[in-house]
Amino acid sequence: MTQTSDRARQRAQARAQERARDLSLLLGVLLALLGAVLLGLYYLALDGGAAPRLAELALARLPESGVGNPVTAVLVNYRAFDTLVELAVLLAAVLGIWSLGPAPPGFQRSGAVLAGMVSWVVPLLIVASGYMLWVGGYAPGGAFQAGALLGAAGVIVRLAGDPTAGLPAEATQRWLLVLGVLVFALVGLGLMLFGAGFLTYPPKLAKWLILLIESAATIAIAAALAAAYVGGRPAPSKAAIDDYGSDSSP
Amino acid sequence: MSQPALLLAFDAVLLATLLALALAAVLSPEPRRAVMLFIAFGLWLSLVWARLHAPDVALAEAAIGAGLGGALMLAAARRAARAARSNDDEAAG
Amino acid sequence: MHLDLLTDPLVLCIMLPLLGAVLTAALPRRAVLLGSLMAVATSAAAVTLTILVWQSGTLRVALGGWDQKLAISLRADGLATALVVMANIVGLGISVYASGYFRDPERMRAFWPLWLLLWAALNGLFLAGDLFNLYVMLELLGIAAAALGALTGSRDAIAANLRYLLVGLLGSITYLLGVALLYTAHGTLDLDLVAASIAADDELFAVNAATLVLMVAGLALKAALFPLHFWLPPAHANAPAPVSAALSALVVKAAFYLILRLWLDLFAPVTGMAAAMLLALLGAAAVVWGSWRALRAERLKLLAAYSTVAQIGYLFLFLPLLAATPAGPVRDSLLAALVLMAVTHGFAKAGFFLATGLVQTNAGHDRIDDLGGTAQRLPATTFAIALSGSALIGLPPSGSFIGKWLLMQCAIETGQWWWVIVVTTGTLLAAAYVFRVLSRAFGLEPTPLRFITDARAEIPALLLALVSVAVLGLASGPLWTLLGLQAGGDA
Amino acid sequence: MSLDLGPLLPGAIVLSSMLPGVLIFLVDEESHLLRTLLNLFGAVLKLVLVGVMIWGVWRGEVFESRLDIAPGLELVLHADALSVLFVSLSTVLWLITTVYAIGYLEYSVNRSRFFGFFSLCVSATVGIALAGNLLTFVIFYEILTLATYPLVAHRGTPEATRGAKIYLAYTLSGGLLLLVGAVWLRTLTGPVDFLAGGVLSGMPASMHGELVAIFVLLLAGLGVKAALVPLHGWLPQSMVAPAPVSALLHAVAVVKAGAFGILRVVFDVYGVEFAAELGLLAILAALASLTILYGSVLALTQDGLKKRLAFSTVSQVSYIALGASLLGPIATVGGMVHLVHQGIMKITLFLCAGNYAETLGVHKVSQMDGVGRRMPLTTLAFSVGALGMIGIPPIAGFVSKWYLGLGGVTAGQHWVLLVLAASTLLNAGYFLPILYRAWFRPLPAAWENEHRFQTRFETMGALLWPPVITAVLCLLAGLFAAAPVSPLQWAQLIARREYGL
């Protein structure tokens, strides 16, 4: 009796699986069609499109931008506003993560090898990050890459067992997180207040203002990425962390 | 073989690998494996972008997309695996 | 010191809330004070902007002083400004309400910066003149909205908002693919320039049309157009009340605004009657299905959320009518009616959700059938529900009454009389679900002594509801002026 | 120095009760005095303003307020002879009902809510009366629906909410039909103000089909409130409301608004001659006659006093529609004057019914034995109203029936006499037994639920005098029908203008 019902259930399950497979196949065929259409359109767009697009213009205006790396020029000058909002996106994500509660405890005790690695990898990453930031003005690199490297240092520290990922206490950390948007916004609004227009750098100051913004952005990006990896609001005190840890450990 | 043709073949291999990695990442049902494949995909993607003269983006993708994104996903995958294990334990005990 | 009055408010509308978000994030203990100050400042900037646009027409600025082609432009035309002023007044109301809503200080601190980021994203979205900037704003909006929606921390809320986040990402990535294709084809990201390029070149018709489909599909997902609305009701119904108000009244509206912008400005030469008819059919289905589900909803907030699905549907009914009407005062009136309905819904739904939140805190739940005398104990709140409810139904005097009147008039004039049936069906269903709630206000409960019980929460709800009814319903003429349209749409 | 009241007065008349109404919502529940003052202030102010307006209209002045609610959509309040008729009726009766309601409800619960909506309700009615175009009419018509809903549901009992729900379902659906009709008409004609003699007669014949369809929509929308059979279902259900609300529904506002709308559409939109040409009057006449007879028959079978009065309303209000459906000035006069006469007679009856319920706990006809001896003044007033309804001279109702019958004969529609005769017999059939019981049956040993008020009269003053006053008005309207500003004279003025005589 139970055997037959089991078998019936298995059969039903198999049928459901089959249906799901059929459905996903059907979807696959439809999407393949979509892909073909997209390819055709993309070809048409490339073929009939406005070939140089913004390339020539962006490169031609490069000397006025205050930096030598065209991508940095676009990021922090031509389309600086995008970058500002993007930093806000990062901030929103971290604040969103924080709003969901305190961070889970660091779940790994550091092995000797890892701890040894931290002692030389982290300084290396910090130096590399600084280099990346500086070099971004005229060669590949810039705030994002630098911030990512610095953030990666934080991730490694966290992996090595420090639950804070090397980040300071909450109050300071908050300032680090907002630093990018804050400096960007203040520079932009300051320029507006002095008549240059929002985010319109005077050519003479452009290089330094961009460096200032990029430095702040680097710190903010690094802090945000590390904080995102921590995965929650920093715990208020050491004692609280210990409590949490003792609760969850067997 | 002429140089453009060689380059084209090189491009084709690059892209085929990229698509294969993506397909593997998408099809892998095991979380940790999927994330590993995704990281590989991201790194390969940055390689392709370097080939397309986009070193800035390639760096960023390697560091942020594949690196940090991958690390985040890996942690999540580990958590998921642990949760699944503890659920199994509960079920067993 | 130098102030350029013509472009500064444009920038300030986005930067002030952004700055506010930074400050409230950095100084969580003073979040309420700083947040409220920035909310007031932002609204003031928005009102200034409105006055400027009113006086001198469309404002635009290419940021950074670069060529329009290279730079990111901000622009405020009538359509954008109408939505900005709505969003900012509603935002101010939500801010006042929220300052007294959260009991838990942690939630209060988490709320403010995210809310101000959301606000910045809204203004940015309305004012952006650049395709990619719109994408970044969309993402900021989506992330901030999902984070805010999950603020109650309940499992349902987190699940719903996770889904919302994923769906939003899907929508915005699809939109971004459209941007990539447009850049490939037209070589710029500036809205006006792409529009000019599309208008000038019909060789790329297929590309443009397909891009339109792609972008509208992505945005319809975010605007919760039937049948892509599945994510909305749980997400909006489980958020804290001020957040629900912002999500339903403003965030969905922003996605719709973007569709409208693309439809009317960017892709005008490409759009056709068939596509408009398809969208309107989906809109009609949304009206009927959303209203029906609202009627069947067990919870008050779920009812309000489904009502949003229906109300978004109405907006899509205008598209085939716009397509069928030649340029002129009649079409202008139709366009104004469309904006009027969107704006009215913004005010009404915000008022409705804020009032609903009060009912929920007062009763401890929001199951409609068990509300008993809660509504009767809160006269001002019930009034807010009644006023905003009548705007949702489209009863006079309310902005949506005028909107529906003009919609039906145009539907009959252009021979598309079937929309009249949709509108009347939707109106009846809306009346049924609103009065299903209002009938709870009459019970054998003891009499409340005062009209207002909690001024900080009730007055914003009441005022927002009142605007949707009395201001927009009795004096909507200024909207025509703001939109720069010819008045007097009778022919 | 003279203030030009022309563009202000109609708006002021609407606001004179609307603003106090809004303020009343804000009044604390226990502030009896403030609320009463606001109520009476609004009512008296409105009466004064209406007096000024009557004086002005009599002298031929034009009163018109206009407000653009959107380009092309204009809110127009305009005082013409027909609107003055309805405005005066509702303003006078509102004052009386307010006094009555204060007495009736001031010691129950949720008074601020009640009186707030009470004031909004009369504001909407006055707005309907003064509406200068169909858009304005629709707006106030819907507001009236919304403002009366809370009044019907006021008691909060399950029956009350059920009655209110039914009321709402009927009136909102009707309102929607009206709206669609109005929108449709507008697509054909553009914005059109009401005009004596109608505005549509110049429409080309190709549009006549559409115009008939629109008329059917409008009639269906208005017929709901006017309780034309088969759209009358809500009226008996909403009898659960407190007595002043019933009075308001039946005599002052809701039902009247429907009937008034029918008059407006027939006379000032289509024009009575054009409507006859399209064959619309025949439809209306058939519906009205059916309603008159059907309502009376049902009234006969009711034991509940208010229910019986409700069905009587169904029947009596259709006299107005009947008057509108007969071509010729005499029938028109009959219909128009009945707008007023039915109002004052029916309010008398309802206020009396409220008194019986409040003082003695009597709700049914079968409990009314001997009430005349216990409450002679109230019963006297009731008798005047009832006899007037039957059509006994010299009470107001006789005048209406006389003109209607005469109008029917002049129009060559002799069947009207049959309808009137049958209706009169039926009226007698359901009213005379009540009077018989009240005056000639012995008193019961004890009343159901008797209240003794601290007064030397049979009941509280605020409850007693309003019906007495309206009963006197019924007599005066009948006795002095030939006097210069009597309802009859005013109706004749309107008819002369409508027919261009």
Next chain:
Amino acid sequence: MTAQFLYGGAGLILFVLGLWSFLVHAPLLRKLIALNIMGGGVFHVLIAVAYRGDGVPPDPVPHALVLTGIVVAVSATALGLVLGARMQAGEREG
């Protein structure tokens, strides 16, 4: 032009592949991977469009867009993962 089409085409295929995976796979992690692959596909199209042959400097504008896009994508991924983790935790507690 050939390389542009080849690489961009691969991007489109990635987009479609990600879309398919997003629609048919339920687990959060797989959905996020799918979204990231979709995003990667779109970025790939942009980078391909920016590419103008080996001797010519590429168009920096799409590069900057992609950089921005990468950060946005990682932000969204991080939030999504934490939301997922909280939901899981809630499930275990409940």
